[in-house]
Amino acid sequence: MQARVSDARAPGFWPLAIVFALFVLFLYGPMLTIFVLSFQGPDGGLTFPLRGTSLHWFRALAEGLGTVDIAGAFRRSLMLGAVVMACTVVLSVLAGLAFRKKLRGGDALFYVTVASLIMPSIIVSLGIGLQFRLIDTGVKNALTALGAEGTLENYGTALGLLTSALGAHLTWTLPFGLLIMFAVFNRFNPAYEEAARDLGASPWQTFRHVVLPLIGPSVVGIGMFGFTLSWDEIARTSQAIGDVNTLPLELQGLTSTVTTPAIYALGTVTTVVSFLVMGLTAGLLVWLRRRQKRSPA
Numbered sequence: 001m002q003a004r005v006s007d008a009r010a011p012g013f014w015p016l017a018i019v020f021a022l023f024v025l026f027l028y029g030p031m032l033t034i035f036v037l038s039f040q041g042p043d044g045g046l047t048f049p050l051r052g053t054s055l056h057w058f059r060a061l062a063e064g065l066g067t068v069d070i071a072g073a074f075r076r077s078l079m080l081g082a083v084v085m086a087c088t089v090v091l092s093v094l095a096g097l098a099f100r101k102k103l104r105g106g107d108a109l110f111y112v113t114v115a116s117l118i119m120p121s122i123i124v125s126l127g128i129g130l131q132f133r134l135i136d137t138g139v140k141n142a143l144t145a146l147g148a149e150g151t152l153e154n155y156g157t158a159l160g161l162l163t164s165a166l167g168a169h170l171t172w173t174l175p176f177g178l179l180i181m182f183a184v185f186n187r188f189n190p191a192y193e194e195a196a197r198d199l200g201a202s203p204w205q206t207f208r209h210v211v212l213p214l215i216g217p218s219v220v221g222i223g224m225f226g227f228t229l230s231w232d233e234i235a236r237t238s239q240a241i242g243d244v245n246t247l248p249l250e251l252q253g254l255t256s257t258v259t260t261p262a263i264y265a266l267g268t269v270t271t272v273v274s275f276l277v278m279g280l281t282a283g284l285l286v287w288l289r290r291r292q293k294r295s296p297a
Contacts, residue, residue, distance in 0.1 A: 031271060038264035046259065057265040065262055068250055074269075077247040080161055080169065081230040087166070088173045088226035089219055096181030097207075100188075113178060116171040121235035124171055129239035132157070132164045159242030168240040169230045176229070177222040184218045216288045224281040228274055 037044070041052025064070060099106060116124055135158045143152040158164065192214065196206040212219075234248045241249070247270060254263050 034264045034267045035271075037261055038268040040261045044261045046261065046264075057261045058269075060260070060262045061265045061269070065254060065258055065266075068254065070247075070250065070266065073245050073247040073250040076161055076244060077231060080165060080246060081227045083162060083166060084169045084173055084230040085223045085226035087170060088177045089223050091170075091174060092177030092181045092222050093215075093219060095178050096185045099182060100185050110178075114175040117175050121172070122238070125168055125236045125239040128164050128168045128171075128236075129159065132159045132240070157242055159240065161241065161244060161246075165237055165241040165246075168236040169233055172233060172236055173226045173229045176225050180218055180222055180225075181215075184215050188214070213288075213292065217285050220281055220284050220288065224277060227277055231270070231274060231277075 036050065037046070037048070038057055039053050039055070040050055040057065041054045042056045044051040044057070061070060099110070103109070139155065139158070140152060143149075143155065188211075192210050193206050196210045201209070232248055233246075234252055237246055237249060245253070247266075251263070251266055251270065254266065
């Protein structure tokens with residue numbers, strides 16, 4: 001009798017379960033709808049009912065959507081995401097190591113770094129775009145003063161994928177990486193490093209063979225955050241990228257011009273890439289944990 005009472009659901013279980021199920025449906029329902037509609041036949045439209053099933057709109061996407069260079073935008077987004085991921089990982093780990101000691105002005109530096117999280121994204125983008133346009137003006141004035149007319153004619157703008165756009169994305173990804181690394185090192189036991197030094201390990205050997213394996217899963221997670229946040233970013237990119245577009249910007253522009261399920265096929269492709277990155281991250285985390293368990297104590 002006691003077992004039956006203990007196994008009984010609390011009175012509020014089913015109402016909360018229904019609310020949670022509705023939340024999950026609200027969160028993932030639109031994505032599932034886009035997935036389904038992207039596999040329509042050649043006569044498919046933007047709404048239900050589904051008109052056949054095929055890969056027609058994915059082939060149409062591969063052939064190009066008018067004057068839009070989807071393949072080029074895809075490559076630019078991949079490259080920018082990879083560079084943002086690398087910069088976020090390296091800077092977050094270095095900052096986490098630095099902040100383990102008391103730094104003069106460290107508190108102010110920390111608050112300045114994370115302040116971009118509470119600022120409107122479009123304001124950050126506008127500010128970075130304006131800053132680089134001022135740099136353009138300064139460079140052009142300097143070239144004019146130096147009489148370098150040939151260089152001036154060939155000079156375009158400092159705005160670009162790996163300049164202003166990279167900086168804009170780091171204002172979004174780096175604070176997350178810093179917060180994760182600060183939490184990791186706050187729980188890190190320095191006794192492991194002291195033991196390595198007692199055994200004659202150099203600072204680099206201590207970091208490579210002791211610290212890095214222990215913080216490895218967190219570093220992988222930061223890399224995933226860096227790539228996925230950059231991959232989907234629109235607002236911080238819009239005013240800071242110059243005369244090229246990333247895939248999310250192209251997707252946003254196509255919503256007002258493309259009236260076929262090809263737009264759904266593009267959304268499906270971008271979402272699949274995000275899931276692939278998360279899947280690879282999860283696989284890498286599992287491999288790291290198994291490697292740690294196999295390593296000798």
